[in-house]
Amino acid sequence: MLRRQALRAAGTALAACALPLACAAQAPDLNLAILAGNCVTCHGPGGQPPAGSAIPALRGQSSAALLERMQAFRAGQVADATVMPLLMQGYDAAQMQALADWFAAPQALADRP
Numbered sequence: 001m002l003r004r005q006a007l008r009a010a011g012t013a014l015a016a017c018a019l020p021l022a023c024a025a026q027a028p029d030l031n032l033a034i035l036a037g038n039c040v041t042c043h044g045p046g047g048q049p050p051a052g053s054a055i056p057a058l059r060g061q062s063s064a065a066l067l068e069r070m071q072a073f074r075a076g077q078v079a080d081a082t083v084m085p086l087l088m089q090g091y092d093a094a095q096m097q098a099l100a101d102w103f104a105a106p107q108a109l110a111d112r113p
């Protein structure tokens with residue numbers, strides 16, 4: 001909980017490394033807490049935005065559905081999109097797959113940013 005608040009306050013996931021165990025458990029080149037921290041600033045903690053938000057929830061969607069959307073944004077195939085097409089240019093295929101898995105995992109809301 002403290003960790004989640006710290007992430008929101010900082011606006012990035014850099015604070016995730018304040019917990020050494022959380023960082024040590026992740027591969028240095030695919031630190032999901034840092035990657036996902038860039039998403040939860042808009043999509044809400046664990047991918048669940050506040051009620052009434054115009055930003056869609058990532059929580060509750062399957063990994064396959066999330067990945068498909070991310071790939072479509074990256075390829076410029078979502079006509080009415082605003083920020084996501086540009087944002088997805090910064091993520092490679094492995095990172096998108098990892099993010100899709102991470103937001104689809106049921107435990108993400110409880111113990112992750």
Ligand code: HEC
Nearest residue numbers: 038039041042055056066069070080081082083084085099
């Ligand atoms: C600046 C705010 C912002 C950030 C940061 C952001 N998103 Fe989004 N996201 C949006 C908006 C707004 C939409 C609706 C599509 C659009 O307008 O581009 C969206 C849509 C999506 C969708 C489609 C959901 C659906 O049900 O249609 C996915 C998947 C998604 N984002 C994943 C991510 C991931 C993964 C990250 C982090 C790498 C991320 N987003 C970061 C604002 C953001």
